[in-house]
Structures are given as C-alpha cells and as structure tokens.
Amino acid sequence: MWINKQPIYLRQNYTKKNFTMGNEEKKYCYKYPHPSVTVDGVVFGFDGVGLNILLVQRGVEPYKGKWAFPGGFMHIDETAEQAIQRELEEETGLKNTYAEQLGVFSEVDRDPRERVVTIAFYALLRQSDYQLSAGDDAADARWFSVDNIPPLAFDHDRIFRSALERLRRNLHFEPVGFRLLDEKFTMSQLQTIYESILGVHLDRRNFSRKMLALGCLKPLGERLTGGAHRAPELYAFDKKAYDNLKKKGMKLEF
Amino acid sequence: MWINKQPIYLRQNYTKKNFTMGNEEKKYCYKYPHPSVTVDGVVFGFDGVGLNILLVQRGVEPYKGKWAFPGGFMHIDETAEQAIQRELEEETGLKNTYAEQLGVFSEVDRDPRERVVTIAFYALLRQSDYQLSAGDDAADARWFSVDNIPPLAFDHDRIFRSALERLRRNLHFEPVGFRLLDEKFTMSQLQTIYESILGVHLDRRNFSRKMLALGCLKPLGERLTGGAHRAPELYAFDKKAYDNLKKKGMKLEF
C-alpha cells in the first residue's frame, strides 16, 4: 500500500526549480500540459422587488469593460468550495455564503489567453446585508436584474442560463426563499420571491396555505408595522422542521 | 479587443522547453502550480433484476487491487464531456453514452500522488448491449449490484453516494428508465427499474396508468412471447412527446 505523509504542497507531482524564460519565472513543470482551474460564482440577491445577480466589470483585457461573475483561480491547497468562499469574501466581503456547485464549463476556447476550466457555483444571499465594493481586478461591481443582463464576458451567459435553470429547479426542494430574505419576513415577501423566480402569478391565499402546511415556517406572533396597510404577520424559517421534511423527501409544487 | 486566432495547443500560457530533471522530461512549466484534472464515470446498468454499477480493478498503486470508477486524465484539447466519452469508449467500447455532470470532487488529499481535481459524471446504459473488457490500467472490469459494492479507491465511495442520490432525484424528471432498458420493453420491466432505484414497492396497476398518462410511451401493438405466462404488451419511448412534456415542466411523483 502506498503511503505518503508529506503535506500536500510538498507532494505535487511537479518539478520545482527556479529558472527564467522571457520575463517570467516558471517554477512548476509537468510532463503534460495542465489546464488552469478557476471558480465563478453566480450570486443571486433579492431587493424586495425582483431577483438580481451580482456582476463585476472587468478592468483588464480580455473582455475589458464587459461584465462577468466574481471568481478567480483555485489555489493548489484548497478545495473548489473553499476557493469560491475565498473569492466571494475577497470580492464582496461576505463570509460563509451558501454556495452550491452548478457545473464545470470546459469548452476549449472559452478563455482566449490559455486553457481554463471553470467550476461554477451559485449562491443566494440577502442583498440588504451587503455593501458593494469592487475588488482589485474589477472596475465596478453592481447588481443587475435578471431580466436585464448586460453583455457578459467569456461564456458567462451560458453559465447564467444554467444557474437560472438550476435555481428554478431547486425552488421545489430547497429553502431557497429563506436564504434571500431577512430572518423575519412576511408571507407576501416570500411569495414575491417565488413569483419572480418562476415568472408566474400565484394565488395569495393558496400560496400561504401551502407554505404553512409544509410546517417549516414559524409564525412569530409579531407584525411588520410601518407599511401602508394592515400590518402582516412575520415568519421565520424553522430549520429543524425543514431537516425532518427533507429526510422524508419534501415536495413543493406550484 | 483581444484577438487570437492561434489553435488552442499553441495558445497555452505555459513555457515549453525540453529539459530533463531526474528521469522524467518536464516540458510544461507554469508560474503557479496547476492541479491535474481527471474525469470519472459512474456507469449505471440494469440487468433485468437490479441496478448495477461498472467498476474496474486497479492494477497499479495507489489502491492497487481496489475497485474504482472508469476514468482518466482530461486532455488539454478536449472538454470534460469529450474526455468522459473518450475514457468510457477506451475502457468499455461504448460510444455516445449519455453522460451527465455529477459534480467536482476536489479535496486536497483525495489522491496521495499529486493534486487531482476530478469531474464526476454519471451515465446510464443498457447492460445487455455491452461486452466487458478491462482496459490498459485495469486488472479487471465488472458489474456490481448497488447493494453490494466492494471497497473503493480514492474518494470514490463518496462519489458513488452522490451519484445514487442524483439518480434518485432525476428519476422524477428525466426518462431514466428508457436509457437502461432495450428499445422495446414491457411495463413491468420499467416498473422494476423504478422500484430498484427508489427501493420501494409500487402498485402494478397504478404505475401503468400513471406512466401511460404521461404520454411518452408508445404502445407497439406487439407482445413479448417466450415468457412463462401471458405475453405482455411492448412499449417504446416517445422522445418527441417527452420533449414537449419537458418544456411545460413534467412532474412524476411516486
């Protein structure tokens, strides 16, 4: 049996040597060409009106000026999940964002500079918790409505379509809405999320009943004041009840 | 705008030079360490009794003698999808297998030799169409019942659990059964697939009605003779009808 107790950074199957070619140092050498691996995050947010995604404007070529998803190179000593967490934190300041793998995009020509395979993630977050700040490589960072996306760099339009499809599918199995809303929320806020993701109109009363029947909403006994009309009940997500549901296989059709 | 019309193999961002270190030639050099990228295929088959997966026995260290999923290194000039097609063809002889991305497994320690990120796929095929033949690196290739899996190499047990979960979930949305069965099949064969994937018993009459109600089964007007009892009707999968269904969002609960 093969045994190796060296730390991973000493265990790479490459040859490390300092030498210079042209202007750059190329230390890490392999028998066969290796692709670069990046991670990209499709971050969905909700502002109370509609569904948005977070884009950064590229400050450098290629695709300078075009918009793209936040992301970057995966380090050799981290998993893809750690990489997307790090990149999102670096570019948005948010920690412990819930990010789920979306898929690998590996078209040979997808990056004109070199061979890059990207692992796409999608994440959901409360837009109100978040202060936008452009990172190092980015000229700007902004929210865009999913109905009005600017031209995207690389193959990011394809990644976006894939993300939206996944989000729609997951809506039926995952507590998608609760990740996008504040801890306390009203039933109609939750309904608005479902309506904007699915792009359909739902009956207010049936939606409420169906949601409550699932049993993973805690009525808080409080009401949201300050609105123009009758103060609505506030709810919170009941994670324990949801975990039970998931074991038995929850279904949630609309 | 950045323009580059060179073929991809001339466009890698590496430095290529022949030089020797130790015994091996290391031609491809990078400024930062790059992971190796592999593809692995979880291939499900059905033999009329139960659900099986295809494993190859490793002929070399590490994990020599352990079983693993067929797979191998992604080439620099192919997509992950092309790589898994090629590997499956090389190791099983099958062309144009329907393979879907399962996810990326990128634990830092998952391969003791070097840093390897793997893209896992899952595939469904008709076991009867297939003649087993071990590939170059493999000592043996065999079908195993999903209920009786031997110890697996690397993190392949984790990949396997992920694949089974995905298969169960996809069963409700995708024409899973039809990929596992012959072109012509009986209703009870189809039912057996559903029962063995979900691990439950289903009512024969309700299953038939529900399936036919979907409208993507063509009754062929032929019957399967040679059985011990009444000859059952044969059906075929109606791809056109299924594609229509999918647009409207099919649901199939059991």
Place this chain on the structure above:
DNA sequence: CCAAAAGTGTTGCGTATACACCCATGT
C-alpha cells in the same frame, strides 16, 4: 385445469384550486 402474470375498471378519500368574505391601516 391451475398458477401466475397481464390487462381493465371502480370507488373513496385527500388535496389543490378558484373563489367570497371580513379585517386592519394609512391617507
């Protein structure tokens, strides 16, 4: 003729849908 599997039908119950109605609140 019998056993076992295949085909068809029926019925009752639960649940989703499409509504109507009342309540609370700011202007």
Place this chain on the structure above:
DNA sequence: ACATGGGTGTATACGCAACACTTTTGG
C-alpha cells in the same frame, strides 16, 4: 370613508391509492 393589502373560510373538481375482476399463457 375608502382603497389596499392581509387573514380566514369553503365548495368543487381532480387525481391518486386501494381495491376486484377478467384474460392469457405455459406447464
């Protein structure tokens, strides 16, 4: 007072699950 959104109730229809019965085939 009223417009608007929030909360609760109910009848109808539809679909699914649980059944019984008949038909076909090989042994």
